[in-house]
Amino acid sequence: MALLCPAPGQGRGLLHAVRLIGFSRPGLSVRCASTGASTQALSLFNEPQLEHFHSHGFLKASGDFLTADERQNVIRWTAEMKDWPEQKGKWMKYFxxxxxDERVLCRVENFLPYHxxxxxxxxxxxxxxxxELMGEEAILYxxxxxxxLPGAKGFPxxxxxPAYITFGMDYHVTCxxxxxxxxxxxxxxxxxPWKRDQGVLPHPEGSLPADRVSEWNRNNTWVQLTCEAGDVFFFSSLVPHRSQDNRSAERSRSIYYLTFNPLRxxxxxxxxxxxxxxxxxPDADKVPGVDYSQGAAIYNLSTPIPSRESG
Incomplete structure (x- = not known):
C-alpha cells in the first residue's frame, strides 16, 4: 500500500509528510506525487512491540520515544495549561x-487549537x-x-x-x-490486559460489574502503570482500567490522554x-437552570467530576 505525499513546493518534503500522515508499518510505503517514487517509512515499533499491543491491548513505548526536549516541553506545557483561566467557548476546564470540599482542577480538554x-x-x-498500532491511518478524536491533585479522587x-458512542465508532486507541x-x-x-475481540463489558451504574472487578482483584490481574515524567503508553478503548485516589500529601499526577479513531x-x-x-x-459554558444529567451519562462516565444540573 502506498500513501501520497505532496510534490515539491506543495509541502515541507517527504519526511514531514510521512509524519503528518502518521502511517508507517513494515511493508508499507509513501509515494511522492511528482516522481511516483516510493520510500519505505521507518517504523516506530518492532514486531514484538506490535504483537504485545495486539495481544494485551496496551504497550509501553521505549524510553527514547520522546526526545529529551520533547519530555521537557510536555512538562512545561502542562504547567502553562493548568494556569489558563476559565474561558467560555475555548479550552474546557473541568473541576x-x-x-x-474545595473546587480543584480535574482536567483540561480541547486545548490543541490554542497550543x-x-x-x-x-x-x-x-x-x-x-x-502504526492500528495498522491504518488514524486521526485525533x-x-x-x-x-x-493531592487528595483528588480516582476513577472507578x-x-x-461506551463513552465514545456518539458517532457510531467502536474502536479507539489512546496515547x-x-x-x-x-x-x-x-x-x-x-x-x-484485554484483546480487541473480547469486546465491551456491561457498565451498570457507569462502571464495570463488581463481580468481574472482584475476580480481577483476587487474581492480581491489574497491571499498574507506574512511570516517570515523559514516559509514554498506548492502550485501546476496550482495555478495562481504573485509578486510585491520590493519597500523596504533596505530589500531583498530571497525564495527557490523546485519543484517536481510524481515519476511515x-x-x-x-x-x-x-x-x-x-x-x-465545563462550568464556564453552563447555562443556569439547565439539566445536564443526560449528557453526563455519556460524557462523564466513571469520573470524579460532579454531574450536577448547572453551575
Missing part, C-alpha cells in the same frame, strides 16, 4: 471537589505511532490532561468505549503521556467537542 507546540507533537509523532473501573511521575501513592493508571470513520473531533460542550459543558 472536582476535594475532601475539604501550537502540543498540537505539532500530537499531529506529528503521536499520530504516526497510533496509525479528543484530547485531555487529567490533573490528579471502566472501559472507554498516554506522563507529565509528572505516576506512583502507587498518587494513583497511577491500572489496567487489565471520519474526522469527528470538532463534532465531539461541539456535542460535549452542549450536553456536558
Amino acid at each position: 472536582e471537589k476535594s475532601p475539604q 501550537d507546540g502540543a498540537r505539532d507533537l500530537v499531529r506529528g509523532k503521536i499520530t504516526r505511532a497510533i496509525s 479528543k484530547e485531555k490532561i487529567n490533573f490528579k 473501573p471502566h472501559q472507554d468505549a 498516554m503521556i506522563a507529565a509528572e511521575p505516576a506512583t502507587l501513592e498518587n494513583g497511577c493508571l491500572e489496567l487489565v 470513520d471520519g474526522d469527528r473531533r470538532d463534532g465531539y467537542y461541539t456535542d460535549k460542550r452542549l450536553q456536558f459543558p
Whole structure:
C-alpha cells in the first residue's frame, strides 16, 4: 500500500509528510506525487512491540520515544495549561471537589487549537505511532490532561468505549503521556490486559460489574502503570482500567490522554467537542437552570467530576 505525499513546493518534503500522515508499518510505503517514487517509512515499533499491543491491548513505548526536549516541553506545557483561566467557548476546564470540599482542577480538554507546540507533537509523532498500532491511518478524536491533585479522587473501573458512542465508532486507541511521575501513592493508571475481540463489558451504574472487578482483584490481574515524567503508553478503548485516589500529601499526577479513531470513520473531533460542550459543558459554558444529567451519562462516565444540573 502506498500513501501520497505532496510534490515539491506543495509541502515541507517527504519526511514531514510521512509524519503528518502518521502511517508507517513494515511493508508499507509513501509515494511522492511528482516522481511516483516510493520510500519505505521507518517504523516506530518492532514486531514484538506490535504483537504485545495486539495481544494485551496496551504497550509501553521505549524510553527514547520522546526526545529529551520533547519530555521537557510536555512538562512545561502542562504547567502553562493548568494556569489558563476559565474561558467560555475555548479550552474546557473541568473541576472536582476535594475532601475539604474545595473546587480543584480535574482536567483540561480541547486545548490543541490554542497550543501550537502540543498540537505539532500530537499531529506529528503521536499520530504516526497510533496509525502504526492500528495498522491504518488514524486521526485525533479528543484530547485531555487529567490533573490528579493531592487528595483528588480516582476513577472507578471502566472501559472507554461506551463513552465514545456518539458517532457510531467502536474502536479507539489512546496515547498516554506522563507529565509528572505516576506512583502507587498518587494513583497511577491500572489496567487489565484485554484483546480487541473480547469486546465491551456491561457498565451498570457507569462502571464495570463488581463481580468481574472482584475476580480481577483476587487474581492480581491489574497491571499498574507506574512511570516517570515523559514516559509514554498506548492502550485501546476496550482495555478495562481504573485509578486510585491520590493519597500523596504533596505530589500531583498530571497525564495527557490523546485519543484517536481510524481515519476511515471520519474526522469527528470538532463534532465531539461541539456535542460535549452542549450536553456536558465545563462550568464556564453552563447555562443556569439547565439539566445536564443526560449528557453526563455519556460524557462523564466513571469520573470524579460532579454531574450536577448547572453551575
